[in-house]
Amino acid sequence: xxxxxxxxxxxxxxxxxxxxxxxxxxxxxxxxxxxxxxxxxxxxxxxxxxxxxxxxxxxxxxxxxxxxxxxxxxxxxxxxxxxxxxxxxxxxxxxxxxxxxxxxxxxxxxxxxxxxxxxxxxxxxxxxxxxxxxxxxxxxxxxxxxxxxxxxxxxxxxxxxxxxxxxxxxxxxxxxxxxxxxxxxxxxxxxxxxxxxxxxxxxxxxxxxxxxxxxxxxxxxxxxxxxxxxxxxxxxxxxxxxxxxxxxxxxxxxxxxxxxxxxxxxxxxxxxxxxxxxxxxxxxxxxxxxxxxxxxxxxxxxxxxxxxxxxx
Amino acid sequence: xxxxxxxxxxxxxxxxxxxxxxxxxxxxxxxxxxxxxxxxxxxxxxxxxxxxxxxxxxxxxxxxxxxxxxxxxxxxxxxxxxxxxxxxxxxxxxxxxxxxxxxxxxxxxxxxxxxxxxxxxxxxxxxxxxxxxxxxxxxxxxxxxxxxxxxxxxxxxxxxxxxxxxxxxxxxxxxxxxxxxxxxxxxxxxxxxxxxxxxxxxxxxxxxxxxxxxxxxxxxxxxxxxxxxxxxxxxxxxxxxxxxxxxxxxxxxxxxxxxxxxxxxxxxxxxxxxxxxxxxxxxxxxxxxxxxxxxxxxxxxxxxxxxxxxxx
Numbered sequence: 098x099x100x101x102x103x104x105x106x107x108x109x110x111x112x113x114x115x116x117x118x119x120x121x122x123x124x125x126x127x128x129x130x131x132x133x134x135x136x137x138x139x140x141x142x143x144x145x146x147x148x149x150x151x152x153x154x155x156x157x158x159x160x161x162x163x164x165x166x167x168x169x170x171x172x173x174x175x176x177x178x179x180x181x182x183x184x185x186x187x188x189x190x191x192x193x194x195x196x197x198x199x200x201x202x203x204x205x206x207x208x209x210x211x212x213x214x215x216x217x218x219x220x221x222x223x224x225x226x227x228x229x230x231x232x233x234x235x236x237x238x239x240x241x242x243x244x245x246x247x248x249x250x251x252x253x254x255x256x257x258x259x260x261x262x263x264x265x266x267x268x269x270x271x272x273x274x275x276x277x278x279x280x281x282x283x284x285x286x287x288x289x290x291x292x293x294x295x296x297x298x299x300x301x302x303x304x305x306x307x308x309x310x311x312x313x314x315x316x317x318x319x320x321x322x323x324x325x326x327x328x329x330x331x332x333x334x335x336x337x338x339x340x341x342x343x344x345x346x347x348x349x350x351x352x353x354x355x356x357x358x359x360x361x362x363x364x365x366x367x368x369x370x371x372x373x374x375x376x377x378x379x380x381x382x383x384x385x386x387x388x389x390x391x392x393x394x395x396x397x398x399x400x401x402x403x404x405x406x407x408x409x
Numbered sequence: 410x411x412x413x414x415x416x417x418x419x420x421x422x423x424x425x426x427x428x429x430x431x432x433x434x435x436x437x438x439x440x441x442x443x444x445x446x447x448x449x450x451x452x453x454x455x456x457x458x459x460x461x462x463x464x465x466x467x468x469x470x471x472x473x474x475x476x477x478x479x480x481x482x483x484x485x486x487x488x489x490x491x492x493x494x495x496x497x498x499x500x501x502x503x504x505x506x507x508x509x510x511x512x513x514x515x516x517x518x519x520x521x522x523x524x525x526x527x528x529x530x531x532x533x534x535x536x537x538x539x540x541x542x543x544x545x546x547x548x549x550x551x552x553x554x555x556x557x558x559x560x561x562x563x564x565x566x567x568x569x570x571x572x573x574x575x576x577x578x579x580x581x582x583x584x585x586x587x588x589x590x591x592x593x594x595x596x597x598x599x600x601x602x603x604x605x606x607x608x609x610x611x612x613x614x615x616x617x618x619x620x621x622x623x624x625x626x627x628x629x630x631x632x633x634x635x636x637x638x639x640x641x642x643x644x645x646x647x648x649x650x651x652x653x654x655x656x657x658x659x660x661x662x663x664x665x666x667x668x669x670x671x672x673x674x675x676x677x678x679x680x681x682x683x684x685x686x687x688x689x690x691x692x693x694x695x696x697x698x699x700x701x702x703x704x705x706x707x708x709x710x711x712x713x714x715x716x717x718x719x720x721x
Contacts, residue, residue, distance in 0.1 A: 120616040189649040254636055262623050262632070293605035299641065301567070302611070302682070304432040305620050307568040310619050311574050314626040320574070324566055329611065 102135035103211045106146045107204035107405040108248070111191050111272065112197035112240040115327040115357035117305040120253045122196070123399040125272065126254035128189040130197070131408070132163055134212040137180035142168055142209070147186030154201075161185070162198045163205025165231025170206050170222055172307070174213070181209065193276050194364035196241030201230030203245040207405040219246050219404070223259055231370055234283060235370050241360065245371075248404030250313065266400045267316040271375035273353070273367040275344065275382050276379040278392040281337050286361035289337075301328045318354060318370045325355025325368060340389055347385055351378045371398060414447035415523045419516035419717040420526050420560070421501050422508035423584065423678045424552040427639040427669035428618040431567045434508070434556040436713040437584065441557075442503040442509070443720070444475055444516035445526040449492035454480055454521070460498030466513075473497075474510045475517025478541025482518050482534055486525070493521065504595070505588050506676035509554030514541030515557040519717040531558050531716070535571055546595060553672065560716030562625065578712045579628040583687035585665070585679040586693050587656065590704040598673035601649075608640050613640045630666060630682045637667025637680060652674055652701055659697050663690045684711060 108129035112122040137143055144156045144164050158164035163185050171177045183205065191197045206225045210217055226242045233319050243251040254260040294302075308324035311317075335341040338358065344365060350355035352374055354366035367382070369375035375397040383395045420441035424434040427697040449455055456468045456476050470476035475497050481700055483489045495517065503509045518537045522529055538554045555563040555573045566572040606614075620636035623629075650670065656677060660668035665679035679694070681687035687709040695707045 117619065120619065132494060205607045237542065252616070252623060254616040254621050259634065262620060264623065290608065292608055294608055294611050296602060296604055296606055299606050299611055299614070300431045303429060304564070304566040305430065306615050307564050307618050307622050308572070308574060310622040311564060311576065313628070314623070323572065397518070405425060 098339070100136060100212055100213065102133065103208060103212055103385070104131060104133045104183045104408040105204055105405060106131055106348045106408055107200045107207060107210040108401045109200055110241045112196060112360040113327070113330065113358070114250070114301060114368075115223035115325050115331065115355050116309050117240070117252070118330045119238050119240055119256060119328070121250065123250045123272070124248045125274070125398040126245040126285060126401045126405055127398065130188055130200040130319045131185040131186040132208035133186070134208040135182050140178050140180055142171060142177070142181045142183065144185060145182045146184040147187065148185070149251070150191070150282045150331055151160045152189065154185070154187070160232065162202040162229045165232045166202040166206035166226045168210040169228050171215070173225070174216060176213070181212065181371055190276070194281070194358065194360040194362045195276070196245060196360060198233035198371040199226070199230045199241030200245050202226045203242055203405050205229060205278040207246065211407045222246070223261070227259065244404070246404050249400060249402045252310070252317070264310065264313045265316070266402055267313065267318065269318070269371045271369045271372040271397060271399050272381040273348070273369055273375040273382065273397050274359070275365040275386070276394045277338065277363050277365070277386065279339070279363045281362045283361040286334060286337065289355065290330065290333055298328050321368070322354035327357050331357050334358055334362060336364065340385065341365075344382055344385060347381050348378050353378045372397060412524055412526070414445065415520060416445045416720040417442060417516055417523055417717060418443055418555045418720055419512045419519060419521040420713045421512055422553045422556045424508060424672040425510070425639070425642065425670070426689070427637050427667050428614060428621050428681075430549050430639070430642045431552055431568060433562070433564040433618075434552040436556040436560045436716055437507070437586070437710040438713045439710065440507070442500055442512040442516045444496040444520035445496040445498070446520040447494050449494040452492055454483060454489070454491075454495065456494045456497060457494045458496040459499065460497070462503065465503065466497070466499070468678050474514040474541045474545045477544045478514040478538045479521040480519035481537035481540050482521055482529070485537070486527070486528060492521065493524065495520065502588070504592060506593070506670065506672040506674045507588070508557060508672060510545035511538070511542045511553030512557050513667070514538045515554055515717050517541060519558065523719045532643065535556070535573070539571065548599070553609060556716070558716050561714045564622070576622065576625045577628070578714055579625065579630065581630070581683045583681045583684040583709060583711050584695065585660070585681055585687040585691035585709050586671070586700070586707065587677040588706040589650065589675050589698065590650070590676070591675045593674045595673040598646060598649065602642065602645055610640050618668060633680070634666035639669050643669050646670055646674060650677065651703055652697070653677075656694055656697060659693050660690050663693045665690045684709060702718070
């Protein structure tokens with residue numbers, strides 16, 4: 098049996114979404130990583146080329162998030178001896194809080210699954226992608242991987258069982274993103290978090306996440322805007338990001354529904370009611386960053402409801 | 410202007426619903442308190458009669474939950490001098506975890522509002538009912554009051570701002586209730602709770618409440634059943650209730666979607682997929698309680714989606 102070469106895309110993601118630490122994430126239209134899979138000349142899976150990583154990512158399959166995720170799929174299918182070549186084209190910087198390693202892991206396993214003619218469903222390969230990301234991140238959690246794979250806004254009830262729900266995405270929902278050029282290690286960003294949370298904050302956060310979920314089902318932007326507020330994690334991490342409180346105030350004053358840290362940072366996101374609103378928020382944030390001489394990339398995006406897909 | 414005598418009903422409620430400590434509650438069809446309001450012979454609001462309370466409740470308006478709630482409405486309307494008589498007929502025991510004081514507060518304010526020809530909406534009198542319940546409970550929270558007033562399953566985003574959402578109620582949802590004849594003071598049941606919660610429990614609970622909300626919108630009983638699990642509060646309170654873990658196991662083994670403590674206890678509830686299922690759960694729980702010679706009342710109820718209403 099002959100297999101065609103395939104090229105797949107897996108989008109960047111915003112994890113946590115203010116109210117859902119470790120359990121919520123959404124997919125952006127772009128950027129996204131690309132993976133090409135074709136027949137190889139040697140037995141087994143080999144990564145032959147990586148671009149866009151400034152030489153930082155390992156070619157060794159077992160140490161590479163895309164490679165490891167794909168390898169877990171091949172192990173599951175009993176096809177580890179198949180001669181397969183993989184090229185990874187990174188289209189986003191790493192360590193920015195946009196789920197770069199998750200996108201690679203998803204592209205890797207989705208690419209090989211596509212190369213094999215999609216023997217498994219997206220739900221069935223989710224676990225392999227999470228295992229792939231774990232190589233880079235250390236933690237087993239799906240709040241970047243699941244939205245990158247499935248698209249839309251994904252709720253993960255449990256990172257152990259990987260039960261996920263694709264939540265409704267109001268069509269007008271858009272995002273303004275800011276990536277300040279500072280470095281925050283995910284491991285460090287996790288380490289500073291207190292291991293315990295005051296009960297009153299738990300009550301506030303559960304009220305907020307429940308209301309955001311309700312707002313998504315009802316397409317009620319005002320309700321989402323009232324509740325999209327992180328009282329637990331954001332206050333502990335805000336100091337890692339220069340001008341955080343000023344940027345948040347600017348976003349909210351420009352009608353953002355909410356503004357918080359994307360994943361473990363340093364990227365920031367503003368959820369907005371419409372792409373035009375997102376552009377206004379982006380512009381205001383960019384002006385302020387410029388006035389403070391803080392180097393940053395800014396962009397807007399709608400929500401990618403497709404997730405990973407096959408380009409050819 | 411002449412006002413007719415009115416009689417109103419406000420139902421018992423189950424607060425917390427396992428995953429929503431202080432922010433979720435549902436209304437039962439019965440039991441429920443009744444309040445009669447008619448023109449009085451003296452200036453101001455007076456409680457002339459209370460039945461079903463074993464003489465425990467104060468006739469003084471300022472000290473009575475129903476009276477105080479109604480008084481707050483009259484103050485708001487500038488009608489504190491109106492001659493009004495109120496009768497309160499308690500139809501449920503107090504301190505059982507069924508929101509007895511909340512039902513009285515709701516009946517009191519709803520009764521006087523009805524007597525006056527409904528000058529305010531239910532949403533507008535919510536705050537007065539919460540203030541009324543606070544007289545009995547000490548805490549300002551709406552997780553019993555809001556469902557008793559509005560009916561259905563109510564989410565309170567914030568007990569400060571009293572923003573509420575009536576969640577969708579799948580028609581087949583039913584409840585098996587157990588009231589073991591033991592006494593737990595709400596204040597004590599609150600006092601034993603740790604003031605801080607481990608972060609991993611916060612992640613689990615937010616995943617669960619978000620999934621329950623999603624399940625209610627989707628009418629997905631299986632999803633609700635997977636997520637209706639309290640990892641924070643219930644483990645701290647379970648020891649207050651004899652045979653709790655055995656009863657929970659029996660409920661789950663009999664296909665209950667979830668089983669936990671109603672409010673601050675001692676009542677227990679099992680959420681079930683259909684009244685027939687609820688009756689099976691109730692019967693199994695009653696048998697076990699009987700075998701352990703634990704005195705208890707048990708009953709089943711569908712969800713009251715109407716909330717407080719005017720009988721005449």
